[in-house]
Amino acid sequence: EVQLVESGGGLVQPGGSLRLSCAASGFTFSTYAMSWVRQAPGKGLKWVSSISGSGGRTFYADSVKGRFSISRDNSKNTLYLQMNSLRADDTAVYFCARLEGFRAIDYWGQGTLVTVSS
Amino acid sequence: QTVVTQEPSFSVSPGGTVTLTCGLSSGSVSTNYFPSWHQQTPGQAPRTLIYNTNTRSSGVPDRFSGSILGNKAALTIAGAQADDESDYYCVLYMGSGSWVFGGGTKLTVL
Numbered sequence: 001e002v003q004l005v006e007s008g009g010g011l012v013q014p015g016g017s018l019r020l021s022c023a024a025s026g027f028t029f030s031t032y033a034m035s036w037v038r039q040a041p042g043k044g045l046k047w048v049s050s051i052s053g054s055g056g057r058t059f060y061a062d063s064v065k066g067r068f069s070i071s072r073d074n075s076k077n078t079l080y081l082q083m084n085s086l087r088a089d090d091t092a093v094y095f096c097a098r099l100e101g102f103r104a105i106d107y108w109g110q111g112t113l114v115t116v117s118s
Numbered sequence: 119q120t121v122v123t124q125e126p127s128f129s130v131s132p133g134g135t136v137t138l139t140c141g142l143s144s145g146s147v148s149t150n151y152f153p154s155w156h157q158q159t160p161g162q163a164p165r166t167l168i169y170n171t172n173t174r175s176s177g178v179p180d181r182f183s184g185s186i187l188g189n190k191a192a193l194t195i196a197g198a199q200a201d202d203e204s205d206y207y208c209v210l211y212m213g214s215g216s217w218v219f220g221g222g223t224k225l226t227v228l
Contacts, residue, residue: 035217045156045164045207047217059215095163103152103211104169111163 002026002107004096009112016086016116022079022096022109030054030074033099036081038092039111046092049081050099064090086116120144122210124220130198130227138223139190140208146189151210153191155184158222159204167206168193195225203227 008020022034036048049070050059058070069082079096093111100106121143130136140153147153154169166175168184171191181196191210195202208220 037219044222045158045209045219047209047219050215050217057215061216100169101152102215104154105156105209105217106154106166106169106175108156108163108166 002098004098004107004109006094006096006109006112009094009114011115011117012086013118014087014116017082017084018086018114020081020083020094020096020112020114022081024077024079024096024098027098029072029077033102034072034079035097035099035105036070036079037095037097037105037108038090038114039095040089040092043092045095048094050102051079052102083114086114088116090114091116120212120218122208122218122220124206124208124223126221127224127226130195130202130225132198132200132227134198135194135196136198136225137187138193138195138206138208138225139187140192140210140220141190142210147186147191147210149186151191151212153184153186154209155182155191155193156207156209157204158207164207198227200227 003025005023035050051070067085071080095111096109097105098107123141155167156164158164172184205222207222
């Protein structure tokens with residue numbers, strides 16, 4: 001069974017940093033691209049970033065480019081999102097998601113809440 | 119900037135059939151956008167129903183189906199049940215490793 005379990009969320013001050021993790025199990029992690037998707041309170045889903053199975057290719061939404069960094073450790077079956085220079089509008093639940101063929105999300109994690117506030 | 123459009127809300131009677139659509143502010147949706155559909159109830163994580171236009175995710179009943187109808191992607195729910203009452207999001211692959219979600223459709227079953 002595919003499982004994605006996020007951790008690392010919490011309360012952080014504007015301008016601060018946070019690193020999210022997503023522990024994957026139930027599939028061969030290194031053969032799948034992965035993504036982060038976020039959802040601000042009461043709002044819809046927004047794609048944040050994606051990474052290829054090898055980690056060699058990364059992609060970012062314009063709203064986070066230069067501030068967020070996606071990475072993965074295939075030896076630990078773990079996906080990461082390093083978030084720097086956090087702003088109030090980064091407040092959201094962050095979901096990790098598996099990509100089928102680097103084209104479509106086919107599994108989701110349960111999400112971790114990030115709150116940026118002073 | 120590309121906008122993915124969805125009906126904000128829709129109603130269906132129990133046992134009825136409803137088709138939700140997913141379009142583009144400019145242009146037509148085709149299989150090249152690899153449309154997928156995701157169901158979300160309040161406070162829960164999304165659940166993938168359909169990906170790559172019409173492939174049902176594991177465990178999804180066959181009363182959920184995906185297609186291209188005209189210039190839009192479509193999600194059809196047959197035999198609607200009370201627990202189908204959820205938000206439904208489509209997402210399109212825009213190339214270069216990026217995706218755009220629609221604003222979601224709030225489905226009411228009554």
